[in-house]
Structures are given as C-alpha cells and as structure tokens.
Amino acid sequence: MKPIKNRAPELEGLSRFADTLEKQNLLLKRDETTTLQINLGLLCDLACRHCHLSAGPHRTEIMDWPTMQQVIAYAERVHFKTIDITGGAPELVPDLPELIRALAPLTQRLMLRTNLTALYQPDKSHLLELFREHRVILIASFPSTNSGQLEAQRGTGVMDSSLEMLKQLNRLGYGIEGSGLELHLVANPSGAFMPAEQEQAERKFKQDLARKWGLSFNQLYLFANAPLGRFLGWLSQSGNLHDYMEKLVGGFNPCTVDGLMCRSLVSIAWDGILYDCDFNLAADLPLNGKRTHVSELKGLPEKEQAIVVGEHCYACTAGSGFT
C-alpha cells in the first residue's frame, strides 16, 4: 500500500520503496501476527540524535491507564507469543508496574526496551525487582563501547550512567549465563553509515565490555537508523540525506522481505492507534491506511493484509535487514 506523502528533494532520482518492491515482484503482506508492540509514549529523559520518534524530556504524550486497560483487554482476547514494551522511556510512565503485572501472565516473552539511564534514576529502583520477578526480558540501548561515539548520539554523561546500570543489572543476574534473566543490547550506528555485521560486532562488544568493565550481556542486535524524526532532521541539515538514502536503496536485499518484523507485529501507540510497526507510527502511517483504535480490534490483524510502506522501509531491507 502506497501512502501519499511529499518526498524530500534530496530523494530525487532514488527509486521509491513501493516501486522497488513492484520491480522485484515482491509483495509486502502480513503473515500471522505473533508480537504485540506497545509504545507507551514519547516522554524520555534523553533526546538521542538518532531517535526516529523525536522523543525527549519535553514531550508529554504518554499512555494513560484507561488506554492501558484496553491494551490489556486486547492481549487477553488475542494471544501473543511476544509482547514488546517500548517508548520513549517506558520507565517514566506512571502505570508501567500495573501494565507489567497484567501482561506478564498473558505471554511467553514480555520484553521492555530501556535506555538504561531512565532506569538508573533513584526513584526507579523498585522497577528492577519487578522486572526480575516477572522475568521481563530487557533490551537495552548501548550503541558503542566508545564513550565519544555513545555520547555523541545519546548525550553527555550517558556512558557512565549506562555502565552503572549494566553493572546493577548484572548483579541482579541479568545477562548472566544460566540465570534465565535475559539482557540484550541494541546498537544503532552513531551516524549516517550502516551497522556492522552482527556476529562479529557482538564478539567485539562482549570482549570490550568484559575487558574494560567486567560486564556481560546475552545478545547484541544491530539496526540501521531509520530516516525519520530527529535523525531525518539531522541527515537533512548535515547534508547526509541523499548519500544515506542512496546507501540504503543500493543495499536493498530482497531476501529480507520475507522476515521483516512488520509482517508478524502490530504496534499500538500511546493513544491506542494501531500501526504495522514503530517506524510507521513515527511516520504517521496507520495500519491499513486508517486510524483504528485497539478497542475496535476483535482479533489479530488479518493475514495477507498489505503493509503500509514509506521510504524509511529501506532501513529494514538494507544488507542483512531488520527482522
């Protein structure tokens, strides 16, 4: 499904994502939906320069308790193998503990994305025990083992607080082999370039974190930055937009399309509106091209339903892809 949106002039001469799919006889359609992603809002203690949602401390959009209850009711109506809580910084949303208690019994894998610094705040220490009690899988942002690069992306002082938080999580058992408490790291490139090869980068991150700080984690996931939100603004202002998009378009790998996360995921925004993924949420491209509230959805989104696409989709199909 092609959205009607104006394209940035820097994208002139580059094939539209929808046309690229068509040229390669590829259809991007929904498979069985197994993951429910819940975006609790744009409020965040950081204002990362690569953020596709332009989240930050001055944003006020967060999910309220009545909407959370509708999300919980949906997760009770329909079984999801995985529930993935994201933001902003979910830790800053007041009703997060209640949401976790309600969702944990409803799924095999309850995941929460953390930027580490929001969890590091003294008044959030109760969340650690809650996460451990409910075996919440933590997905922590940690873009580089180099302080300069990490802080260029996330802000001054973030390296130290991230390392301190990782230390606390390791002490609790998170990221320690055999504990059953999973701690995964996510790294986005700190600029307009593609991510490293996953296996090799994971080896290096594990070596660096163990050698420099005695820290451990389970797996590293590397994702290309999506040209949306604050990152898109930076690409445009810094004169990197054309070259970055050219790289993403040139790196289009048809083999990634089958395994794209949007085929098996439905994303709910803080206001209850449904999207194919968090990037479409940022781009304001709702599920099936119309604004549907979670309370209106009786079952899973229909199989074979077309996924709404935009130029940012190239970030998920370049190289080994975003699955």
Added chain:
Amino acid sequence: MSDYYESEDLKNFSDIGKDAPELAEKFFNYYGSVFAEGELTAREKALIGLAVSHTVQCPYCIEAYTKSCLEKGSNLAEMTEAVHVVNAIRGGASLVHGIQMRKLAEKVSL
C-alpha cells in the same frame, strides 16, 4: 584541469576496466578476496586498509576505509590509534635514517 581528486570519482572506479577488462576483473576479484574474512577479521583488515590509506595518502582510499571501518564496527578511538601507528612508523623510518647520517658525518669528522 581543476578536478583532481573528486569524491564522485570513487564511484566510477570500475571504469578502469573499460580498456583492460581482464586485468580489472583479476584485480577486483583479488581485492575482494583479500578483504574477505580470513585469519584476520574483516574489521581488522579494514583498520589495516585505513592505516595504509594514510601511508599512501590516497584521498579515495581514506574515504573508502573511513566508512568501511565505521561500518565494520570500529570506533573513532581505534581508527585514530591506527593513524598514529602510521605516524610512528613513518616518523621512525625518518629518524632511523639519522643513524646513517650520524655514521657518515662521524666518518668525515675529527
């Protein structure tokens, strides 16, 4: 001629095969094999490539291997250290010739 060393030229590197395709093919195949993962990782090879690029002072190579290093997971501290290795060896190579200078000077001096 005012267009030496234009960044866009790098994209046309394969044009070098236009009048000597067999040689170009052999070169590019060899080049690809050299930089593939082997006993050294692709990341380590890119760092060596970055260092050599500075040694031969090729702006195309510096651009290509700066990007390659970042995309293979090296950070700026590692890349800067690699350039210092170049500098140390280049500086050392000059300095060690000072021994030759001293030997010659001492031979003809009282």
